[in-house]
Amino acid sequence: MNTIDFYMVDAFSQTTFGGNAAAVCPLVEWLPDETLLSMAQQHNQSETAYFIRTDSGFDLRWFTTQGEIDLCGHATLAAAHVIFEYLDYPDTTVRFSTRFVGELSVTRAGDWLTLDFPAWKTEPCDVPPLLLDCLGITRYHSVSAGRDYMVVLEDEQQVRDLTPDIHRLKPLDKMVCVTAPGDSVDFVSRFFCPGEAVAEDPVTGSTHSMLIPYWGERLGKTTLLAHQVSARGGELRCQWQGDRVLIGGQATTYLIGKIFLR
Incomplete structure (x- = not known):
């Protein structure tokens, strides 16, 4: 029987039940991919992070209930x-050290942790009619695409009021980020994950890899404050540094336990 430590952490939150919950499993060595996927499916969170310690730091991988992904904030x-x-x-x-995006780092200063991630650009794209139909919008500022679709709306309230048909977005084969200027912060966003166990991601660090360059360029700023306006919500302190972005947040432990693999 293999015993593995298990943690559930509310990321991008200083309180329980805020931010975005993630399962975390430190490993001594890598288990078969099918076992890592089965564990993620059993946890039924938006992501499970697995890491092993190495001579130079840690190797890190992320799994959703559907499979391994390239980046998760x-x-x-x-x-x-x-x-x-x-x-x-x-x-x-x-x-x-990661398989898909190279080296990442997280720095602690007091209660805040800051991710150092790659910056991602988006490009204007043809707008799929299904995208607008599922979001239930006819009025928007722009639509672009990179790793995900980025739909820019006109104001914060428009983002908050969305009631999308999320799973009907699945044929687009991309996740969907919706964003707008914020009322009391630089920008707000929501993030939709068609086909995943968690249909709306509460707080999405990775999508800020494309949001920060966009809003930094649009607003002429390198330091920005962001709020993901999901039901749980989360605050992110952001910096744009050319081909890198810094994403700051807090984290709170919810659960510590043991996994028994027989």
């Missing part, structure tokens, strides 16, 4: 929180 924040809080880690920066 809130689960990286959650993994770093576990390392800092429970693994007697002595430094203020955790360095992760």
Whole structure:
């Protein structure tokens, strides 16, 4: 029988039941991919982060209930929180090696953890009619595409009022981020995940890799404050540094337990 430590962390939140929950599992060595996927499906969270310790830091991978993904912000924040809080880690920066996006780091300053992620550009695209139909909108500022679709609306209230038919978006084969200027912050967003166990991601660190360059260029700023206006919600402190972005947030432990694999 294999025993694995298990943590559930509310990332991008200083209180329980806020932000975005992620499962975190430190491993001694990599288990078969089918086992990692089965565990993620059993956890039934938007993401499960797995890491192993190496001579130079940590190797990190992320799984949804559908499979392995190339980048996840809130689960990286959650993994770093576990390392800092429970693994007697002595430094203020955790360095992760990943399969798809290279080296990532998370730095701790007080209660705040800051992700150092790649910056992603989006390009204007033809607007699929299904996208607008499922979002239930006819009025928008722009639509572009990169890793995900980015739909820019005119104001914060329009983002808050959306009641999309999320799973009908699945044929588009991309996730969908909707964003607008904020009333009390620089920008707000919501993020929809058709086909996933969690249809609307509460707080999405990775999509800010494309939001920060967009809003930084549009607003002429390199330091921005963002709010993901989902039901749980989360605040993100953002910096645009050319081909990198810094994404700051807090994290709160919800659950610590053991997994028994027989």
